[in-house]
Amino acid sequence: MVTSDVDDRSKFYPPSGRFYVVRHSDAYIGVGCLKRLTPTVAEVQRMYVQPHVRGIGAGRRLVEQLLVDARAIGYEVVRLESLKFLSAAHALYKSVGFVEITPYAENSMKEYQPVETMDTYRSSAVFMELRF
Numbered sequence: 001m002v003t004s005d006v007d008d009r010s011k012f013y014p015p016s017g018r019f020y021v022v023r024h025s026d027a028y029i030g031v032g033c034l035k036r037l038t039p040t041v042a043e044v045q046r047m048y049v050q051p052h053v054r055g056i057g058a059g060r061r062l063v064e065q066l067l068v069d070a071r072a073i074g075y076e077v078v079r080l081e082s083l084k085f086l087s088a089a090h091a092l093y094k095s096v097g098f099v100e101i102t103p104y105a106e107n108s109m110k111e112y113q114p115v116e117t118m119d120t121y122r123s124s125a126v127f128m129e130l131r132f
Helices: 003-009 058-073 087-095 115-122
Strands: 018-024 028-036 042-048 077-083 099-100 126-131
Touching: 018 058, 028 058, 042 058, 058 077, 058 087, 077 087, 087 126
Parallel strands: 042 077
Antiparallel strands: 018 028, 028 042, 077 126, 099 126
16 A cells, blocks of 8 residues: 555645655664545554654654645545554544544545445444534
8 A cells, every 4th residue: 555655646646645654773664654534634644653663753743744734735624543452543633623423425435345345344443523
C-alpha cells in the first residue's frame, strides 16, 4: 500500500491531503496521512509508529500535526478507523478529542474489503471522529 500511496498524488497530497513520514535517530519510524472524504470531512489514514519507539511522542506529534493541517484546509470533521486491538492508539486519539462513532459508509477499507466481508471487518474495527 505504501508505494501506491506515495505514487497516487490525488490521495494524500496537498491541497486536500497530507502525507508525513517521521524520522528519529536517522531512521524512519512512522507515517501518518490525511485524506479528503468530502469537502468538509477528512480521514486520518496509515497512522503507524514502529513498536520500539512508541512512547516517545511521535504518534501524538503526528496526529496533532494532521489535525492542524485539517483545520487549515477547512475540514470540519476528521474521522478514522482502527482495529479494536490497538487500544493504545485509541487512547491517543481520545486524548486529542476523538470520540467513537458508528461505522461510516465512506471509510477507507471499502476499497480493500469485498462487500460480503465488510460487516465482519466493521465488527473488528473502532470508528472515531473529531469535530472542530
